[in-house]
Amino acid sequence: MFEIMTYLHDVFRIARYEVKIQSREWIFRVLILFMLLGIASYQVVLQGEWFDVSWDMIALPSSMPWVNAYLFNIAQTVLAIFVVAQSWQRSCLKGAMESLYVRPFDNSIYLWGKITGIIILFILLNICSIGIGILLNLFGSFASFNFWYYLFYFFFLTLPSLFFILGLGVWLSGMIRFRYITLLIMWCIMILSMEWGADVLNGTFDFSGNSLFGLFSSVAGLMDISFFLFQRVAYFLFGLGFMFLSVYQVKRIPNQKRKLLMLVYTGMCFLVLGIACIGLLIMRYVQDVNARTSYRASFACYW
Numbered sequence: 001m002f003e004i005m006t007y008l009h010d011v012f013r014i015a016r017y018e019v020k021i022q023s024r025e026w027i028f029r030v031l032i033l034f035m036l037l038g039i040a041s042y043q044v045v046l047q048g049e050w051f052d053v054s055w056d057m058i059a060l061p062s063s064m065p066w067v068n069a070y071l072f073n074i075a076q077t078v079l080a081i082f083v084v085a086q087s088w089q090r091s092c093l094k095g096a097m098e099s100l101y102v103r104p105f106d107n108s109i110y111l112w113g114k115i116t117g118i119i120i121l122f123i124l125l126n127i128c129s130i131g132i133g134i135l136l137n138l139f140g141s142f143a144s145f146n147f148w149y150y151l152f153y154f155f156f157l158t159l160p161s162l163f164f165i166l167g168l169g170v171w172l173s174g175m176i177r178f179r180y181i182t183l184l185i186m187w188c189i190m191i192l193s194m195e196w197g198a199d200v201l202n203g204t205f206d207f208s209g210n211s212l213f214g215l216f217s218s219v220a221g222l223m224d225i226s227f228f229l230f231q232r233v234a235y236f237l238f239g240l241g242f243m244f245l246s247v248y249q250v251k252r253i254p255n256q257k258r259k260l261l262m263l264v265y266t267g268m269c270f271l272v273l274g275i276a277c278i279g280l281l282i283m284r285y286v287q288d289v290n291a292r293t294s295y296r297a298s299f300a301c302y303w
Helices: 002-023 026-047 063-092 107-139 147-176 179-199 225-249 257-302
Strands: none
Touching: 002 026, 002 063, 002 107, 026 063, 026 107, 063 107, 063 147, 063 179, 107 147, 107 225, 147 179, 147 225, 225 257
């Protein structure tokens, strides 16, 4: 128990340092400002009571939480790609991280601390975005208010996307070690996933989940919630898997072979579980297509 507490204490110490370093970047502050102002402005125009908004944008209690999470999901993906690349580049610069390198942390503590710090930053940003959405929902829109929808989209829409993009970004940064190539690959993955993946297998390959049907009906709830949850859990597992595998790329101090193998095997297990979830979604999609084909054939035969 004492070892676990010590491990967590060291992780959060590095996380606190990462939060301070990242928050001092003026480019990061400017991007945050534009991101939050952009989300607020877009929601005001689409769903505010001061404009001639379409009724379908405010008809359901989940309309405003969904749009808020949808917009933040896109913004956090773009910002996270730059943050991961910048953080890894900072680690490679001589003299940039010596205050941490001289401490007796193993590589897993160092990496998990940096990832935890970035996650904390984005969670705080998400809370700010949700707060803006709630204020607009209560005082600037005709839409109904339900706080639980904000929590649902926070945990099952934006967080899995964050874990996936951070895990993949850290793993690619360690594998390639060239910032601009990593940025190019990440941008390509983002565009392909959100554009092409949105139209394939009901959005199975859209890591952001924005293409999934996520609106709650006041009568029936979320349609096909099992598909939605399996898809989000899959990308959360992928993110964790890449994070565990990334420890192998950290060369700050020599890795303990036994501990390194355990982390790598854990990461591979998470990836396999994520692949299994995607496989179940594909099987379900094929079954639905076959059922529809059978229904059409029966209708054509007996009509």
